[in-house]
Amino acid sequence: MEHITLLIGIVIVTALVFDFTNGFHDTANAMATTISTGALGPRVAVAMSAVLNLVGAFLSVEVAKTISGGIIDEGSGIQPEVIFAGLVGAILWNLVTWLAGLPSSSSHALFGGLIGATVVSVGMDGVNGDAIVMKVLIPAVAAPVVAGIATVAATRLTYRLADNRAAEDTAKGYRAGQIASAALVSLAHGTNDAQKTMGVITLALVTGGVIAPDSDPPMWVIVSAGLAIALGTYLGGWRIIRTMGKGITDIQPPQGFAAQTGAATVILASSHIGFALSTTQVCSGAVMGAGVGRKGGVVRWSTAGRMVAAWALTLPAAGLVADAAALLDDHGNGGIAAVAVLAVLGCGVIWLLSRRKPVDASNVNAPGAESAEPVGVVTAAVRSVAPPPAGKTASAADATDGTDATDDADTSNAHASNVSGSTSGKDASSESAPTPATAGTGSTS
Numbered sequence: 013m014e015h016i017t018l019l020i021g022i023v024i025v026t027a028l029v030f031d032f033t034n035g036f037h038d039t040a041n042a043m044a045t046t047i048s049t050g051a052l053g054p055r056v057a058v059a060m061s062a063v064l065n066l067v068g069a070f071l072s073v074e075v076a077k078t079i080s081g082g083i084i085d086e087g088s089g090i091q092p093e094v095i096f097a098g099l100v101g102a103i104l105w106n107l108v109t110w111l112a113g114l115p116s117s118s119s120h121a122l123f124g125g126l127i128g129a130t131v132v133s134v135g136m137d138g139v140n141g142d143a144i145v146m147k148v149l150i151p152a153v154a155a156p157v158v159a160g161i162a163t164v165a166a167t168r169l170t171y172r173l174a175d176n177r178a179a180e181d182t183a184k185g186y187r188a189g190q191i192a193s194a195a196l197v198s199l200a201h202g203t204n205d206a207q208k209t210m211g212v213i214t215l216a217l218v219t220g221g222v223i224a225p226d227s228d229p230p231m232w233v234i235v236s237a238g239l240a241i242a243l244g245t246y247l248g249g250w251r252i253i254r255t256m257g258k259g260i261t262d263i264q265p266p267q268g269f270a271a272q273t274g275a276a277t278v279i280l281a282s283s284h285i286g287f288a289l290s291t292t293q294v295c296s297g298a299v300m301g302a303g304v305g306r307k308g309g310v311v312r313w314s315t316a317g318r319m320v321a322a323w324a325l326t327l328p329a330a331g332l333v334a335d336a337a338a339l340l341d342d343h344g345n346g347g348i349a350a351v352a353v354l355a356v357l358g359c360g361v362i363w364l365l366s367r368r369k370p371v372d373a374s375n376v377n378a379p380g381a382e383s384a385e386p387v388g389v390v391t392a393a394v395r396s397v398a399p400p401p402a403g404k405t406a407s408a409a410d411a412t413d414g415t416d417a418t419d420d421a422d423t424s425n426a427h428a429s430n431v432s433g434s435t436s437g438k439d440a441s442s443e444s445a446p447t448p449a450t451a452g453t454g455s456t457s
Contacts, residue, residue, distance in 0.1 A: 019348070020220040023092045024213050026099045028240040031209035033106040034118040035065065035244020038205060040252040041115075041275070041295040042197035045268035045302075047377065048257030051190040054248065054373035060191075061198040062246035068202020069238030072284070073210065073228055083123060083148065084130055084215060085138050093341040093348055094133045095216050100355045101125030101334030107362045109322055113251040113259075113371075116322040117290035121330040122208055123148055128331025129338040151282060152290060152323075156297025159278045163298040166270035167305025174266065186265035193272035200279035201291050202241065209237040250371040256296065258377075259315045261303030270305065271298040293323060 016024075042064075043057040052060070084090065102118070102125040109116040123144070130138040174182045210229040213236075217223045223230070229237075257263060263271075275298040279291050296319060303311040337355075340347040 016222055017220060019092050020216055023096045023216040026096055027209050027212045028236060030099050030103050031237055031240035032244040033103055034205055035241040036247045036249040037106050037110050037118050037252065038201060038292055039245050039249045040256040041201055041291050042194050044253045044257035045263045045271055046190050046194040047253060048263050049265045049268050051187045051265065054376055058246050058248040060195065062242040064195055064198035065202035065245050066238045066242040068199040069206035069234060071203045073207060083140055083143050084126055085140055089134050090130055090138055090219055092216050092220050094129045094338060095212060097129035097337035097341050098125035098334045100337045100351055101128060101330040104333050104358050105326060105330040107359060110249055110251060111362050111366050113255045114319055114322045115252045115256050115292045115296050116326050117292045119208060119290045120326040124327035124330035125334040128334035132335045132338040152293060155278055156293040159274050159294045160297040160301035163271050163274040163301030164305040166274050167267055167302050170266045170270050171306060186269055189269040190265055193269055193276060196276035197272050200276050204279055204291055206237045206241045210234055248373065250376045254371055254376050256299060259312060260299050261311050267302035267306055271302040274298045
C-alpha cells in the first residue's frame with residue numbers, strides 16, 4: 013500500500029473540518045428542546061451531547077460503508093481532489109445555513125457535494141443511482157414524516173397519562189425523561205453522522221491506494237472522526253438551537269420528551285440498517301409533531317416552510333459549489349490551492365457576518381428569542397379550533413395576535429367601574445362611569 017500523500021492529507025483534514033461543522037450544526041438535534049425547557053443548562057447540555065457523540069462513533073460502521081462504497085463508485089476513476097471539492101461544497105453550505113439559523117441537513121450537504129463533484133469529474137457513471145434513491149432520497153422523505161407521526165401519538169399519550177396529575181408532580185419525571193432521551197439522540201447522532209466522515213476519509217484512502225477497496229474504516233479514522241464531531245458539538249450551534257427550540261413551536265417538557273424519544277428511535281433504527289438519513293430532518297419533524305400533538309400547541313408554519321425549502325435546496329446547492337470547486341481542481345495543484353484559499357475566505361466572511369448579532373449560551377433562551385413573525389392563516393385557523401388551555405401563559409406568538417391576558421383584565425376593570433358608577437346614586441354617574449371604560453379600552457389599543 014502507498015503512503016498518504018499531501019493531497020490525501022489535505023482531504024483528511026478537510027473531512028475532519030466538515031465533521032466539526034456537522035457537530036455544531038447538529039447540536040440542536042439532541043439538545044434544543046432540553047435547553048428550551050430548562051431541563052439542562054446550555055453548557056451542561058452540549059457537554060453531555062459531545063461525550064455521547066464520541067461514544068456513538070464507535071458503535072457501528074454500517075453508515076460509513078454506505079458512504080465509502082455505496083453512493084460513489086470506488087472504481088469509477090475518481091481521485092482524492094474530487095472528494096476535496098465535494099467537502100468544500102458541504103462545508104460552505106453548512107456555514108451558510110448555520111448563519112441563517114436554519115436546521116438544514118449536513119448529511120445531504122455532504123451527499124450533494126460528493127455527487128456534484130463526481131458528476132463533473134467522471135460523469136454519471138461514478139454515481140450509484142440506486143443507492144442514492146434507496147438509501148438517501150427515500151429516507152429523506154420518509155424519516156421526518158415517520159418521526160413526526162410517531163411524536164404526535166407519543167405527545168398525546170404523554171399528556172393523557174398525566175391528565176390528572178399536577179404539573180409540579182410530573183416536572184421531575186419529565187426533566188429526567190428529557191435528559192435520558194436527549195442522551196439517546198446524542199448517542200444516535202454520533203452513531204449516524206460521525207460515520208459519514210469516516211466513510212469519506214475511507215473513500216479518500218481507497219482512491220489514493222492507501223487501503224484496499226471495501227475496507228472498513230481504520231481505527232485511527234474512527235477515533236479522529238469521533239473527536240472532531242464531539243468538539244463541534246461542545247461548541248454548540250446556538251443559532252440553530254434557538255430556531256429548533258423556540259422558533260418552530262413552544263416546547264413544554266412533555267413535548268420535548270416525546271420528540272426526542274421518537275427521533276432517537278428512528279435514527280438508531282436507520283443506523284442499524286445503513287440508511288444515511290438526515291438526523292436534522294428527523295429531529296425537526298419530531299418537533300413539529302410535538303407541536304401538533306399538544307392541545308393548544310401551534311406550529312409556526314412559516315418557519316417550518318423555510319426549513320423545508322432549505323432541505324430541498326441543500327443537495328443541489330452543495331452540489332453546485334462542489335461543481336465549481338471540481339472544475340478548478342482540474343487545473344492541477346494551482347487549482348486545488350485556489351479552492352482551498354477561496355474556501356477559507358468564504359468561511360471567514362460567514363464568521364464575520366455572524367458576529368454582528370452573536371448567539372451563544374448566555375442568550376439562546378433570552379426573552380424574545382422565539383420567533384416574532386406574524387401569525388399566519390394556518391396558525392390562526394388552528395387556534396380557532398384548538399385554543400390554548402385555560403391558564404396558559406401567553407407566548408410571544410399570542411402577543412402578536414393581541415390576545416394576551418390584559419384584554420380580560422381591562423374589560424373586567426371597566427365593567428367594575430361601570431357598576432360602581434351606576435350604584436353610587438350621584439347625578440354625575442352618567443358622565444363619570446364611561447371614563448374607566450374608555451381608559452380600559454385605550455390601554456389595549
